[in-house]
Amino acid sequence: MEHVARLARLSLTDDEAERMVGELSGILEHVEDLAAIDLDGVPPTAHPLPLVNVLRADEVGPTLDREEVLAAAPDAADGRFRVPRILDAP
Amino acid sequence: MSVYEAVIGLELHVELATATKLFCSCPNEFGAEPNTNVCPVCLGLPGSLPVLNARAVELALRLAEALDFDVPDRSIFARKNYFYPDMPKDFQISQYESPILSDGRLEVDGATVGIERAHLEEDTGKTVHMGGGGRIHDAEHSLVDYNRAGVPLMEIVSRPDIRSAEQARAYVTELRGVLKAIGLSDVKMEEGSMRVDANVSVREAGAAEFGTKVEIKNMNSLRSLGRAIEHEIERQSAMLDAGERIIQETRHWNEDDGTTHGMRTKEGSSDYRYFPEPDLTPVAPTDEQRAAVRGALPELPAQQRSRLVALGVPEAAARTIVEAELTTYTTSATVSTATTADVANWVQGEVLARVNAEDADPEEKLPAARLGELVDLVAEGTISRAQAKEVFDQVWGTSKVPREVVKDQGLAQVSDEGELAKVIDDIITANPKESDAYRAGDDKARGKLQGFFIGQAMKATGGKANGQLLKKLLDDRLG
Numbered sequence: 379m380e381h382v383a384r385l386a387r388l389s390l391t392d393d394e395a396e397r398m399v400g401e402l403s404g405i406l407e408h409v410e411d412l413a414a415i416d417l418d419g420v421p422p423t424a425h426p427l428p429l430v431n432v433l434r435a436d437e438v439g440p441t442l443d444r445e446e447v448l449a450a451a452p453d454a455a456d457g458r459f460r461v462p463r464i465l466d467a468p
Numbered sequence: 469m470s471v472y473e474a475v476i477g478l479e480l481h482v483e484l485a486t487a488t489k490l491f492c493s494c495p496n497e498f499g500a501e502p503n504t505n506v507c508p509v510c511l512g513l514p515g516s517l518p519v520l521n522a523r524a525v526e527l528a529l530r531l532a533e534a535l536d537f538d539v540p541d542r543s544i545f546a547r548k549n550y551f552y553p554d555m556p557k558d559f560q561i562s563q564y565e566s567p568i569l570s571d572g573r574l575e576v577d578g579a580t581v582g583i584e585r586a587h588l589e590e591d592t593g594k595t596v597h598m599g600g601g602g603r604i605h606d607a608e609h610s611l612v613d614y615n616r617a618g619v620p621l622m623e624i625v626s627r628p629d630i631r632s633a634e635q636a637r638a639y640v641t642e643l644r645g646v647l648k649a650i651g652l653s654d655v656k657m658e659e660g661s662m663r664v665d666a667n668v669s670v671r672e673a674g675a676a677e678f679g680t681k682v683e684i685k686n687m688n689s690l691r692s693l694g695r696a697i698e699h700e701i702e703r704q705s706a707m708l709d710a711g712e713r714i715i716q717e718t719r720h721w722n723e724d725d726g727t728t729h730g731m732r733t734k735e736g737s738s739d740y741r742y743f744p745e746p747d748l749t750p751v752a753p754t755d756e757q758r759a760a761v762r763g764a765l766p767e768l769p770a771q772q773r774s775r776l777v778a779l780g781v782p783e784a785a786a787r788t789i790v791e792a793e794l795t796t797y798t799t800s801a802t803v804s805t806a807t808t809a810d811v812a813n814w815v816q817g818e819v820l821a822r823v824n825a826e827d828a829d830p831e832e833k834l835p836a837a838r839l840g841e842l843v844d845l846v847a848e849g850t851i852s853r854a855q856a857k858e859v860f861d862q863v864w865g866t867s868k869v870p871r872e873v874v875k876d877q878g879l880a881q882v883s884d885e886g887e888l889a890k891v892i893d894d895i896i897t898a899n900p901k902e903s904d905a906y907r908a909g910d911d912k913a914r915g916k917l918q919g920f921f922i923g924q925a926m927k928a929t930g931g932k933a934n935g936q937l938l939k940k941l942l943d944d945r946l947g
């Protein structure tokens with residue numbers, strides 16, 4: 379549970395973690411039910427619609443205004459997004 | 469100490485030469501002002517949807533023809549989930565279980581290197597770490613530019629068929645030539661449009677099992693790729709000799725101290741939680757698409773080399789010329805097969821030196837036909853090779869015509885036998901000591917004295933005498 383929470387960048391209290399363990403087990407059991415179905419010869423679904431090759435031409439379109447884009451960010455500097463230190467101190 | 473054999477596999481990432489990004493219509497260009505080539509899609513803004521660039525699929529199909537890949541009926545995109553600010557979506561769209569191309573091969577100096585797969589994915593943004601000397605571990609904060617986020621990449625993964633650093637370099641060189649020839653990428657390793665990672669392991673020579681592989685990253689030139697692999701082979705061999713165990717890990721090449729260093733472990737492959745990208749449809753290349761690409765495939769480097777060699781260009785020169793993308797220039801300058809080798813010599817010598825120094829298109833600086841004319845002037849004996857060099861310097865980058873330069877400046881060499889015979893006779897009379905020494909001398913002594921006589925004759929004619937004819941006349945008199 380802790381590992382999954384860390385991957386999703388969620389910090390859970392002990393109570394929450396306990397509750398989530400129960401809920402996740404329920405979900406996994408439901409997925410187990412699916413395993414009971416005979417799926418031999420059924421290809422996996424990658425997309426819900428029966429479409430392939432939805433493509434666009436390689437033509438340049440409009441871009442966003444930089445000031446507007448950076449104004450929406452919590453912090454910016456020097457024309458770039460400013461983010462807090464990425465790795466924890468060693 | 470045991471004898472070890474290296475087993476190497478290479479992963480190439482190349483930026484595709486498209487006008488726009490992989491899933492949005494932002495320009496794909498190098499060196500723009502930070503965060504000016506961005507839109508809701510590549511910034512991962514809520515509600516935006518990616519649409520695949522048709523050109524990227526076309527380029528992949530070209531690669532399929534060039535490297536004999538299988539093209540699966542259907543390939544799908546996948547989300548690779550991870551937390552790092554270089555991707556604003558917090559995932560990268562890549563291909564995982566079903567790549568667009570599988571099972572290709574490339575001939576490298578007579579050996580076949582298998583290629584497991586090639587897939588499309590988007591590049592990430594660029595982060596600059598501020599404070600702490602610019603290192604990520606000590607930085608106080610980082611600045612991010614998303615111009616590169618979403619730029620189309622092709623990842624090409626070789627099989628572990630490579631056995632030495634030299635072969636690794638040859639594979640990358642040949643592959644780079646192919647990618648350039650088919651217009652897939654401009655493959656500039658120094659500008660970062662091509663990146664190469666290497667998987668290296670060693671095993672006792674003749675062993676059937678592979679050793680534990682180590683991935684090395686951060687090589688920014690062909691030279692450092694070779695050095696990094698050599699260093700890694702030595703490091704692993706020494707560890708095995710000392711009875712140590714190799715750990716499977718990723719190591720960083722350090723150009724300055726010429727060694728590899730272990731990196732902090734990242735999330736493993738299962739931690740990326742790949743799953744099919746629901747916002748993109750599968751790619752299913754049609755027979756028509758494949759046929760269109762096949763019909764328009766440009767000539768590959770190996771074919772260009774064979775064509776040049778068949779025309780009379782020496783193998784080594786052909787290699788240099790094809791690598792420098794001067795094949796067409798060379799063939800256009802070639803008037804007759806009798807002078808092909810001479811043309812090739814000029815192209816891989818003077819022309820290539822100028823092209824590199826000036827970053828110029830040779831056809832603009834000296835049309836191929838004019839180089840052919842210059843070569844002919846030497847071949848027909850009108851000017852000497854030394855004079856030709858002078859003429860070359862005058863016609864390169866100007867609109868002058870070689871034959872006219874020769875005429876205007878009276879450069880034509882003297883090939884009149886009567887005139888030159890008189891010059892030689894005068895020199896012999898004026899230098900009786902040297903003449904006697906020549907008559908009595910062995911081949912070595914004669915070789916030396918020949919230089920003296922020819923030099924004198926050149927001086928007397930202002931450097932215009934036909935050297936071959938002088939030698940003959942000298943031999944007639946003193947030989």
Ligand SMILES: [Zn+2]
Binds near residue numbers: 492509510
């Ligand atoms: Zn965009």
